[in-house]
Amino acid sequence: MRDFLKPVAAVLFTHILPESIHRAHNMNFSIEERGNPNTLSYRLYFKNSDGKYISPFHDIPMYADEAQNIFHMVVEVPRWTNAKMEIATKDPLNPIKQDVKKGNLRYVANVFPHKGYIWNYGAIPQTWEDPGHKDNDTACCGDNDPIDVCEIGNKVCSRGDVIRVKVLGVLAMIDEGETDWKVIAINVDDPEAKDLNNISDVRRLKPGYLEATVDWFRRYKVPDGKPENQFAFNGEFKDKDFAIETIKATHGFWKALISQQTNAGELNCKNTCVSEGDGPFCCSADEAKAVVDGSCPCGEASPVPNSVDKWFYYAKN
Numbered sequence: 001m002r003d004f005l006k007p008v009a010a011v012l013f014t015h016i017l018p019e020s021i022h023r024a025h026n027m028n029f030s031i032e033e034r035g036n037p038n039t040l041s042y043r044l045y046f047k048n049s050d051g052k053y054i055s056p057f058h059d060i061p062m063y064a065d066e067a068q069n070i071f072h073m074v075v076e077v078p079r080w081t082n083a084k085m086e087i088a089t090k091d092p093l094n095p096i097k098q099d100v101k102k103g104n105l106r107y108v109a110n111v112f113p114h115k116g117y118i119w120n121y122g123a124i125p126q127t128w129e130d131p132g133h134k135d136n137d138t139a140c141c142g143d144n145d146p147i148d149v150c151e152i153g154n155k156v157c158s159r160g161d162v163i164r165v166k167v168l169g170v171l172a173m174i175d176e177g178e179t180d181w182k183v184i185a186i187n188v189d190d191p192e193a194k195d196l197n198n199i200s201d202v203r204r205l206k207p208g209y210l211e212a213t214v215d216w217f218r219r220y221k222v223p224d225g226k227p228e229n230q231f232a233f234n235g236e237f238k239d240k241d242f243a244i245e246t247i248k249a250t251h252g253f254w255k256a257l258i259s260q261q262t263n264a265g266e267l268n269c270k271n272t273c274v275s276e277g278d279g280p281f282c283c284s285a286d287e288a289k290a291v292v293d294g295s296c297p298c299g300e301a302s303p304v305p306n307s308v309d310k311w312f313y314y315a316k317n
């Protein structure tokens, strides 16, 4: 029997960190699964500490601690797994679900020597890469998603964990003409977090990891018949300060989105904590519960196809 109600306890610290003193309050989130795992029906919904359903895109605060520049990260893909799980930006309550291509569940290919995602991968809530905004540095518009994060700590997180991260740098990936920032961060609860404060510390303490990260993003879509991805800044990582400014800019785009200053297009901006009661994006607790109640009931998991384990080999250009 699987646990359908599983606490996401990562927000509770296991050892006392200096920054924890400055935090206004403890935020606790939990998850609830619906549908059948490894099928099109699978969904992962989020609840707050009062047990009310929320949107992980809009209702989880971007900052875990603004004064210390500690951000929340919603873990979508645990390290070494392949299922391309993501916050469903166009669905009510924005549950995590698996990306679908041509009717098939999407798994990222293993491009040698990588196995699945090589970090815990996810997004910073309350951010948005505006497709109507052309970035000055990349000369490309946003990809219409919250900003992505690669968390480089030792722990393999679980899907749906909401963790607190320290930002270390950022890579400016260009995916088919769209800006798709990849923030590099570390879980503040990682034993090494105190030694990692900037991108140069990653290079020094985790040799090869940044190079592997660029290689991963450059080639991960090649097995799907796509061209290699490109990068602004000649594929070099920008430092912590640049990364924080980039995140803040995407928070500004999200604010414009949620306050209807920018057209939401197909995005679902319903939220339970942010918008005023009379606004179009406001979702009552009852309405949120009805969304989850209306989703598929929980059921047996389907097996993951063996083809997901295939390793792909390419000569480097």
Ligand SMILES: *[C@@H]1O[C@H](CO)[C@@H](O)[C@H](O)[C@H]1NC(C)=O
Pocket (backbone or CB within 6 Å): 136
């Ligand atoms: C972006 O570039 C334009 C034109 O060069 C400039 O006017 C504007 O201030 C720049 N914006 C930012 C945020 O740097």
Ligand SMILES: *[C@@H]1O[C@H](CO)[C@@H](O)[C@H](O)[C@H]1NC(C)=O
Pocket (backbone or CB within 6 Å): 197, 198, 199, 200, 239, 240, 241
């Ligand atoms: C981060 O490192 C860069 C050089 O890589 C340096 O210019 C910058 O001041 C550092 N930032 C912080 C916050 O330490």
